Amino acid sequence: MTDNSSDVPSAGTSTSSAAADELERVSSGIHDLIGVRGKTSDSRATVTECSGKDPDKYFRVLHPWSFSPASPGDLGVAMQRLKEALPKHGWKIVEYGPDTSRNKNLRLTADNDAKRAGVHIVQMAKDNPPMLSVDVVSGCYQVPDGQEVEHF
Template sequence: MSDDDSQKIPFAGTASTDDAVKAVKAVSSQIFDFAGVPAKASEPGPGVSACGDKDPEKYFQVYHPWNFQPNSGADTAVAMKHLKEKLNTGGWVLKDEYYDNSPNKNLNLVADNDAKKMSVSIVEYGKNDHPSLGINVISGCYQVPDGKTINHS
């Protein structure tokens, strides 16, 4: 990662890893609700990683990749329609919408919430054998409180 890349990661404030993970889980739950169709979400939960080229003993990001599998495969398109609408409300801004270069030309959405210092990317796998959405929520850079350590579990 270049210096330019780490400069683009917003500072999310000072927080324990537990509090930062809770914040990312809350955003993932919001995204699940935004989809607006009956579905199940995959496990496991969020993880913790280094934050660009910042000191890995003091700064971290939380990421949460998960899979959203509607009860009906046809609902992947309905969920994406709802997400496109909702990701332009409540502090969310839809930054990008495009079809990838895969054989299925999957629809991709990317949105940011500057107030929450969170970003989400969503890929519609509607043509797969088990239609689903691949969702990844990632936080900005958190600084661990003085005297605390980053919990990577």
Template sequence: MSDSKDSHETPFAGVSTSSDAAGAMEKVSSELYDLIGIKGKASDTQPGVTECSGKDRDKYFSIFHPWDLTPASTSTAELEGVVERLRQELPKHGWKVVEYGRDTSMNKNLSLTADNDEKKVSVKLGAHTKNTPPTLGLMVVSGCYQIPEGKKIERF
């Protein structure tokens, strides 16, 4: 998710209030939930606001939304199968898979990172099969927003 050749630069996501941007992030998380396609219980976490690296923290912000899905089935194969299936399905929905494989944790979780350049959003997800119960963990992060003139960034 980048606007330039430097893949570490966070792209500009537009002008928005932090509450509207958080609402857009919840919509993206909901779309991802639908793509996951297995029954289970999603954690009830709300998006948060953080600063954009190297930018004025009073004018620019980013939204992050961490959440977990605890599947109804505790099958390791099913959970890792979801990650594999998403690697195939996400590109059909405007996502580009930029990283896929085992992470560097002691548990060697199967993980995937994908960017949606149109929505200026990135998701990192991992099958945490060694957790009790096993979970699919997601971190959805927006690009960098600018607060409209005359508004203040709400921190939540």
């Protein structure tokens, strides 16, 4: 899911807290696909704006987290498992390959139309400790009539 407002699908109507809970469940499903032991950062979803839309009525949810495998050698295994497993669970990989950074980090971007969500994963092999940086983002929600976007 890109940040270009014309490319961001509608995710329907929801309160911010319900949408955040749903996106954290999507994140948990992605985490379950990693399949190697390791440590996951403790982070919560946050509310962001829908580019070009009224911030009092529309919002997106972002859930950033990271995963550090128990064994640094399992980092590539974790990324490969995600590359293979995501499409089997409704995700369409739209980008996969090294980025333009000096470290040539491996990047994977996938969208799931049914879940109205996208994921951007960066394999940071040269970091200490090596880790996967994961950003799960929702489509653009509209709050129900009479409600306001909660920012957290």
